[in-house]
Amino acid sequence: MTEERWRITVDAGLCIGSAVCVGTVPSHFALKDSHSVPVHEVVEPNEDVLAAAESCPMEAIRVLRVGTDEVLAPEL
Numbered sequence: 604m605t606e607e608r609w610r611i612t613v614d615a616g617l618c619i620g621s622a623v624c625v626g627t628v629p630s631h632f633a634l635k636d637s638h639s640v641p642v643h644e645v646v647e648p649n650e651d652v653l654a655a656a657e658s659c660p661m662e663a664i665r666v667l668r669v670g671t672d673e674v675l676a677p678e679l
């Protein structure tokens with residue numbers, strides 16, 4: 604069985620730099636030029652990352668399952 608990995612993307616065109624995600628999971632998001640970027644594009648499953656994607660006011664964050672590209676968060 605392969606270990607599950609998630610991919611984090613941030614749409615720079617949507618992100619307003621509110622830093623909610625950075626405050627929620629500082630280990631996984633950082634502000635760069637007033638926009639959020641994932642610290643690592645591919646990560647181990649982490650509930651806090653899902654929470655960050657759900658709480659982004661612009662829905663700029665996507666969390667996808669590596670391999671299937673299933674969208675894990677935000678819920679549509």
Ligand code: SF4
Nearest residue numbers: 618619621622624659
């Ligand atoms: S919470 Fe959303 S809008 Fe705010 S910095 Fe993070 S990605 Fe950008």
